[in-house]
Amino acid sequence: MNTQTLARLALRHATWLIFAAVVLLFGIGADGFLTAESLGNIIKQASFIGIAAVGITFVLLTRGIDLSVGSVMYLAPLLAGLAMREFGLGVGLGFVVAALAGIAMGAANAFFIVRLGIAPFIVTLASLFFFRGAGTWMTSSRQFDFPPEMLEFGLSSVLGVPLPVVVFALTVIAAHITLARTSFGRQIYALGADPEAARKAGIRKGWVEAAVYMISSGAAAIAGFVLIAQIGRLDVAFGEGREFDVIAAAVLGGASLFGGVGTAIGAAVGATLIQTVKTGLIFLGINLYLQPIALGLVIFVAVLIDGLRSLRVQRMQRRAIRAHTGAD
Amino acid sequence: MSTLLRLDNLSRDFFGIPAVRSVTLEVPQGAVLGLVGENGAGKSTLMNMIGGVLPPSSGRLFWRGAPYAPRDAVDAAEAGIAFIHQELNLFHNLTIAENLFIDGFPKRFGLIDRRAIAARAGELLADLELDATPNTLIEELSPGERQLVEIAKALHREAELIIFDEPTTSLTPRETKRLFDVIARLKTSGKTVVFISHVLGDVAEHCDHLAVLRDGQLVAKGPIADFPVPEMIRAMIGRELSGLFPDRTSIPQAEIVFAAEGLGQSGVVENVSFEVRAGEILGLFGLMGSGRSELARILFGLDPHETGTATLAGARLTGGPGRRIAQGMAFVTENRREEGLMMEAPVAENLALVTIDRFGRLPAATVDRAAMREATEKMRDKVQLKAADIASQPAKSLSGGNQQKVVIGKWLMAGPRFFILDEPTRGVDVGAKYEIYALADRLAAEGGAVLFISSEIEELMGVCDRIMVMNRGEIVGKFAERPFSDEAILAAAFREVAA
Numbered sequence: 001m002n003t004q005t006l007a008r009l010a011l012r013h014a015t016w017l018i019f020a021a022v023v024l025l026f027g028i029g030a031d032g033f034l035t036a037e038s039l040g041n042i043i044k045q046a047s048f049i050g051i052a053a054v055g056i057t058f059v060l061l062t063r064g065i066d067l068s069v070g071s072v073m074y075l076a077p078l079l080a081g082l083a084m085r086e087f088g089l090g091v092g093l094g095f096v097v098a099a100l101a102g103i104a105m106g107a108a109n110a111f112f113i114v115r116l117g118i119a120p121f122i123v124t125l126a127s128l129f130f131f132r133g134a135g136t137w138m139t140s141s142r143q144f145d146f147p148p149e150m151l152e153f154g155l156s157s158v159l160g161v162p163l164p165v166v167v168f169a170l171t172v173i174a175a176h177i178t179l180a181r182t183s184f185g186r187q188i189y190a191l192g193a194d195p196e197a198a199r200k201a202g203i204r205k206g207w208v209e210a211a212v213y214m215i216s217s218g219a220a221a222i223a224g225f226v227l228i229a230q231i232g233r234l235d236v237a238f239g240e241g242r243e244f245d246v247i248a249a250a251v252l253g254g255a256s257l258f259g260g261v262g263t264a265i266g267a268a269v270g271a272t273l274i275q276t277v278k279t280g281l282i283f284l285g286i287n288l289y290l291q292p293i294a295l296g297l298v299i300f301v302a303v304l305i306d307g308l309r310s311l312r313v314q315r316m317q318r319r320a321i322r323a324h325t326g327a328d
Numbered sequence: 329m330s331t332l333l334r335l336d337n338l339s340r341d342f343f344g345i346p347a348v349r350s351v352t353l354e355v356p357q358g359a360v361l362g363l364v365g366e367n368g369a370g371k372s373t374l375m376n377m378i379g380g381v382l383p384p385s386s387g388r389l390f391w392r393g394a395p396y397a398p399r400d401a402v403d404a405a406e407a408g409i410a411f412i413h414q415e416l417n418l419f420h421n422l423t424i425a426e427n428l429f430i431d432g433f434p435k436r437f438g439l440i441d442r443r444a445i446a447a448r449a450g451e452l453l454a455d456l457e458l459d460a461t462p463n464t465l466i467e468e469l470s471p472g473e474r475q476l477v478e479i480a481k482a483l484h485r486e487a488e489l490i491i492f493d494e495p496t497t498s499l500t501p502r503e504t505k506r507l508f509d510v511i512a513r514l515k516t517s518g519k520t521v522v523f524i525s526h527v528l529g530d531v532a533e534h535c536d537h538l539a540v541l542r543d544g545q546l547v548a549k550g551p552i553a554d555f556p557v558p559e560m561i562r563a564m565i566g567r568e569l570s571g572l573f574p575d576r577t578s579i580p581q582a583e584i585v586f587a588a589e590g591l592g593q594s595g596v597v598e599n600v601s602f603e604v605r606a607g608e609i610l611g612l613f614g615l616m617g618s619g620r621s622e623l624a625r626i627l628f629g630l631d632p633h634e635t636g637t638a639t640l641a642g643a644r645l646t647g648g649p650g651r652r653i654a655q656g657m658a659f660v661t662e663n664r665r666e667e668g669l670m671m672e673a674p675v676a677e678n679l680a681l682v683t684i685d686r687f688g689r690l691p692a693a694t695v696d697r698a699a700m701r702e703a704t705e706k707m708r709d710k711v712q713l714k715a716a717d718i719a720s721q722p723a724k725s726l727s728g729g730n731q732q733k734v735v736i737g738k739w740l741m742a743g744p745r746f747f748i749l750d751e752p753t754r755g756v757d758v759g760a761k762y763e764i765y766a767l768a769d770r771l772a773a774e775g776g777a778v779l780f781i782s783s784e785i786e787e788l789m790g791v792c793d794r795i796m797v798m799n800r801g802e803i804v805g806k807f808a809e810r811p812f813s814d815e816a817i818l819a820a821a822f823r824e825v826a827a
Contacts, residue, residue: 177439181439181440181442182438182439182440183430183432183433183435183440186422186426186430186433186440187430189419189421189422190419190422190430192421193419193420193421193422194417194419194420197417197418197419198419198430199401200400200401200402200417201402201417201430201431202402202405202431203430203431260419260420260421261421
């Protein structure tokens with residue numbers, strides 16, 4: 001195996017390498033870090049960002065961006081809560097309402113992006129403010145209390161596995177199968193790699209694009225609902241600024257902002273990695289103010305790797321005027 | 329032999345300028361048709377009409393005898409026409425098998441039937457003798473292997489007509505040989521092939537019929553046996569040259585202004601050496617993809633080079649464009665819309681762009697408007713710009729030829745010694761071309777050295793003192809004496825020996 005193949009493998013599996021290094025580092029440095037309990041807690045706490053990160057990976061794959069996820073996390077569960085209160089719906093139906101509300105918000109984003117051709121960055125930046133504003137207006141910026149069953153649901157577990165982890169796992173599995181094993185999923189990758197060639201291949205670009213924004217918002221809504229179920233109430237600031245955590249987790253998990261690269265499992269690992277660093281720093285007793293710096297470093301390394309990776313792809317796509325000697 | 333595709337009086341124009349004029353051509357089934365012509369002869373436009381990318385302005389197409397009017401590339405693919413372009417339409421992040429099936433996967437229980445697509449892809453790869461598993465990612469394949477995947481895609485879609493557009497430009501000799509083996513096999517199995525290439529020797533060796541385009545018209549067609557390579561070249565050129573060019577008013581002096589010595593960058597150019605003297609216009613001719621524009625970028629410091637040196641007036645050139653401009657270099661780009669001009673800004677500001685810091689006024693280096701106006705007005709007269717009010721008129725309001733004069737004027741204001749003009753007359757009308765040639769002559773007459781890069785051989789023969797020819801990133805010929813022989817120059821560019 002030559003160094004080039006090695007470099008390629010390292011770039012492709014960078015997330016896993018960083019993850020292994022971080023776990024090892026904290027495992028050596030902090031007593032009690034490598035226990036089932038603390039690791040279980042990490043996954044549980046990572047599930048919130050993780051679910052949304054898996055969703056936004058669909059958007060990133062098509063070279064898009066979704067800045068509205070933080071606001072969707074807030075507004076969709078709020079609508080579900082209002083429906084539960086007004087119509088006496090159970091928590092299960094509330095969950096469905098939240099998911100549908102999220103999908104509808106994604107559809108609104110998609111309308112402006114696909115039909116009117118406005119840049120995703122602009123559209124989702126506007127809806128970031130719009131969705132949060134709508135929620136603040138509906139609640140008059142007061143805290144919203146869910147019925148007590150909500151908390152019961154949130155703290156429940158399936159075969160000893162806490163609910164957030166169950167939902168997280170189901171999301172990752174569903175997303176993985178969709179991306180890797182369905183033609184819709186493979187067309188998302190094709191679209192991200194070369195939109196023009198995708199159009200020539202007869203892929204219905206508009207529909208695929210619309211679907212990814214609905215998936216992203218739907219996942220954000222579910223993430224919000226599940227976390228709120230842990231607390232039982234909804235603050236005005238819930239989810240604020242989380243879009244950056246979500247994007248960071250997806251990119252850390254190998255998704256490229258240039259499109260065409262990324263996986264559902266990668267996004268899940270990325271979210272878990274961020275949470276591992278956070279928890280590990282607490283275990284080590286590192287100064288609280290230094291923690292954002294450490295997180296920033298980890299994200300910077302991931303984005304750097306993304307840059308290297310796309311540079312490599314670009315270099316390979318450059319047409320050679322002279323055939324490289326020795327290649328044949 | 330029956331006719332698979334018939335072009336009946338096909339024409340296409342762009343904004344009133346004809347690109348293809350009444351082409352009537354029959355593509356016989358089960359044969360290889362070679363299509364040749366100079367850059368801009370209309371080959372791409374013709375192919376785009378067949379492929380559904382452009383609708384014809386007039387005329388009709390018949391596919392297997394029935395009228396055929398593709399609305400897009402998908403229509404053409406469904407009819408059974410496949411294109412193998414220089415830029416391949418493959419998705420580098422998907423596997424070979426997935427690329428074959430991207431427009432419709434076979435399914436089992438709603439999921440992609442991976443075993444089925446791998447099996448089908450494996451068969452096709454074995455047919456083409458491509459030694460890779462169906463689950464290999466495209467990004468791991470060489471250019472030649474990717475091209476075979478593109479051919480496999482055509483076969484998978486049961487294409488009857490496969491059109492190759494310059495397929496050998498980025499292939500190694502071995503890959504090229506394998507491609508011709510594949511084309512021969514396609515023919516044996518009854519497929520029809522259109523082969524577009526600048527490598528005339530390949531056309532002569534591997535095609536059954538030939539069609540020659542010039543200025544959008546079909547000027548010759550027939551069995552390949554009637555067209556030895558010199559005959560092909562004669563058919564491709566042939567235009568009156570007199571009256572299109574101004575007389576040269578200077579002759580090259582002894583002083584060498586610019587010299588390149590053994591410039592090389594792997595995969596791009598190799599061992600490029602030449603010099604340009606004061607008062608000289610040196611032409612650089614090459615076909616598309618020969619490396620001429622890439623060489624210009626290296627000379628101007630936009631791209632790096634691994635070996636060799638470049639010197640201007642004896643001083644070695646280093647660093648990026650900023651430093652080279654300061655040393656006395658100017659670069660008029662091929663793509664003035666994107667690289668050369670600020671379209672929304674007034675003409676005067678465009679003219680002053682390169683020299684803007686000379687109009688700085690102390691204490692805060694604010695722009696001295698009066699001085700700038702005076703200098704830009706002077707330049708307007710010098711390049712004979714047809715513009716009413718250069719201080720307020722935006723650059724985009726000018727014609728293509730006048731825009732090009734703005735670009736040249738902008739560089740002239742810096743008083744450079746060495747000019748690179750890269751396709752300065754592309755997209756400008758005949759009258760403006762004449763003025764640009766006259767400007768090039770004046771640049772030289774005032775002691776400058778000019779490197780005039782073009783893919784139009786006639787204009788180089790009309791304005792240059794010497795012409796050098798590039799092919800595959802190398803200088804393959806230098807022609808010093810007027811009158812130039814267009815056949816000899818083209819032969820060098822095509823790497824053929826005209827008998």
